[in-house]
Amino acid sequence: MTRIPTRHLGTLAVSAQGFGCMGMSHGYGSSDDEQSVGTLHHALDLGVTLFDTADFYGSGHNEQLVGRALAHRRDEAVITTKFGFANRFGEPTAIRGDAAYVRQACEASLRRLGTDHIDLYYQHRVDPGVPIEETVGAMAELVREGKVRHLGLSEAGPATIRRAHAVHPISALQSEWSLWTRDLESGDGAAAVCRELGIGLVPFSPLGRGFLTGRYTSVEGLEESDARRSMPRFADGNLERNLAIVERLEELAAARGVTAGQLALAWVQHRGEDVVPIPGTRRRTYLEENVAALDLALSADELAAIEAAAPRDRVAGTRYDASALRYVNG
Template identity: 60%
Template sequence: MTLPAPTRSLGGLTVSALGLGCMGMSQSYGTADRSESLATIHRALDLGVTLLDTSDVYGSGHNEELVGEAIAGRRDEVQLATKFAISRDERGRMRIDGRPENVRACAEASLRRLGVDVIDLYYQHRVDAKVPIEDTVGAMAELVQEGKVRHLGLSEASAASIRRAVAVHPIAALQSEWSLWTRDLEGGGAGGESVLGVAREHGIGIVPFSPLGRGFLTGAITSPDDFDDDDFRKNQPRFQGEAFQANLLLVEAVRELATEKGVSPGQLALAWVMAQGEDVVPIPGTKRRSYLEENAGATAVQLTADDLARLDAIAPPGAAEGSRYPDSGYTYGDSPERAA
């Protein structure tokens, strides 16, 4: 039975205050155990963590199939989010396709893999700079009209793209990276507008991915050697060389405050993200029940004004050393210079 748990609203969609990112069950974070992954999703629902986040590109469809298997018989307990637009070629290079015909093809395929009739929250995973976002969102809106999708979302979109998208159809959620060491969302973009400010102007909920700094803010990673060979973090600039060592100092400061409060560093980091507003619903990813249970405990952590001030001093915007990705194409698909 699902336990009572705090909820929040993403543009009119009521979801659990904390979600579960499922990507690592299929790719990027080393080998995953299928039975443990399924058990983790089941445990999430038991704990009231009912916003499940996946994408058609995670494991090339494997992740959607896994999530679909896990929620069979429990569909009414779940707010199901998935994404489209990214694929990879034979060399692993990312391609973005926002053409209307691709929107429909991807949605139909996702519905089949998930084994459901409707997707609660359907995101464009990255904005396609070659296709007017009005055309992409228009095709997504048709899915809403047909009852195949309930709410629309964007991921890593610029302020300009958000404004153009909402002129076509309401956007319920913006999924972007946001954590104590990734605060780009708060800063001014093209024209001095912050993505966060524009999203809130239009009543769009915020869904931070990697709210634990890809696991770094938990304090469990102390050396680049901690990563498996197939863990994508090995190639990220923030986890290499001098940047890694500099970022460890930030993590240690977070750990000290967490110890004072009697919580884990990860719980403190998640509590900070949730304290940024009632419209914020982070989706920490994990493939293990033990980490899920620790993350879920963050919803009970109360931060004082002094705690928040200390964390802002520890990790102000731009505090992290190194870029988020080795390839800038993985960040904003419509960066200011491409969004006009």
């Protein structure tokens, strides 16, 4: 395994593959903190520098976990976190981007992370009731105070990205991007705007919430608290159709001597030098498998074959339910 190369999110240098920490506290059932800490330490040892969390994950638990795990090597880690879900402690669902909340959320994240600065601070979802200029203006104040180094947006639409970038340089857009979620790729979509403005792209769920690895053929083995149980693409009818995509990926992967997950992840890595996916896992073995995908060079013919195996119009079901989709591409 080669040393992980460097890519840039705006002017921020990071490892070409990051680490999504959400699943250690949120969304995918129960986990073991000590196992998670060991995996995060191993990621650092492998050369991963970009670690992604959010105040929403586990109602703050994930930030505390990440902060504790990385404290002893803080200067090696680029820590990113997010704000915006004001319901993270059980309040009614609300997205907030007002200036007062931006500051309140940042101060709370700094305390939980146990650090004096956040390397990259994202707005988790765009607040439709607050002008993006107010939100980013408040985030820019945090940069001037040294509490934040770089700014990002998550699941923002093209027009919002332009308006935000006009207030303060945006370093990264974090959105879902994988073989079965390709909204960013439309001709006038967010990826095109980011590339015009020099903004890096950070795909979350690059393995389709684990589905593209081939490890999930039903939801029966998932814990009751696992969010995938309620996601449309894992529902009866949709699941079976989507499994046909994975089966074809597994055939292509076997021909290369790799796993389906590595092939799917390498496809995302090949989207451009400005792309830094953040696959997540709790286990060292899967971490090593993900990092090894960086060594997988794909020819134009192989990329075409992968896309033919997973055509965007054949994916069954939306990635979220209707209530969550309201805040996508905001």
